Amino acid sequence: DTGVSQDPRHKITKRGQNVTFRCDPISEHNRLYWYRQTLGQGPEFLTYFQNEAQLEKSRLLSDRFSAERPKGSFSTLEIQRTEQGDSAMYLCASSLGTGQADTQYFGPGTRLTVL
Amino acid sequence: AQTVTQSQPEMSVQEAETVTLSCTYDTSESDYYLFWYKQPPSRQMILVIRQEAYKQQNATENRFSVNFQKAAKSFSLKISDSQLGDAAMYFCALTTYGGSQGNLIFGKGTKLSVKP
Helix, strand or coil, X not given: CCCXXXXXXXXXXXXCCCEXXXXXXXCCCCEEEEEEXXXXXXXXXXXXXXXXXXXXXXXXCCCCEEEECCCCCCEEEEECCXXXXXXXXXXXXXXXXXXXXXXXXXXXXXXEEEC | CCEEECCCCEEEEECCCCEEECCEEECCCCCEEEEXXXXXXXXXXXXXXXXXXXXXXXXXXXXXXXXXXXXXXXXXXXXXXXXXXXXXXXXXXXXXXXXXXXXXXXXXXXXXXXXX
16 A cells, blocks of 8 residues: 555746646545645645546635546646645545545645745 | 634643643534544644544544544544654544535644654
8 A cells, every 4th residue: 555645746836837736546545635735724625536526626626726537546636827826735635435434545745836 | 614623723742741632613414523633744644533423432542532522512632642753733624424525624733842
């Protein structure tokens, strides 16, 4: 079990550029979550997948954000036309999906800095 | 709407002593779960302990235990015999199974320092 991995770990970009992050969940996990964490705050839910289906999106997920999980394995989160307010740690978590409130296992996060 | 409040931005404890971190929450759901997560500096978040709301018995995991007061909507974490490795941000989190599909709602966290 290699745990949840995220790539890249750090991303610095200029305002207006597009960025894409990748999350590889634990291999047998069906559920995958994206959260955003800003400095001094707890993580905030962005979106959630059950296998390849995106089942819920937060109001935080503006139309500049899009997430995919094409084959029910890894997931990508894309931010178009980045803004300085997008600077944050983006966390991915996965869980087995076999019952209620499965334990979510978190990746190390991708820290985005928008200049 | 569900909310989680951690009223202690920072706490400090002497090594080998006991410390209690506070958390209150609000939800109208009857079926929910509570968690404490630990986030060490520059490292990933890990689960410390979880509590199912329907269970009256407080959860324990080695040196970590909770005081779950359902009527008061309180969920505190007690760390006994504190170790240097316990220094981290601690987040209290709530999930319900209404329409939320298990998304975690986090508090703002408590930064715990452990003094040698």
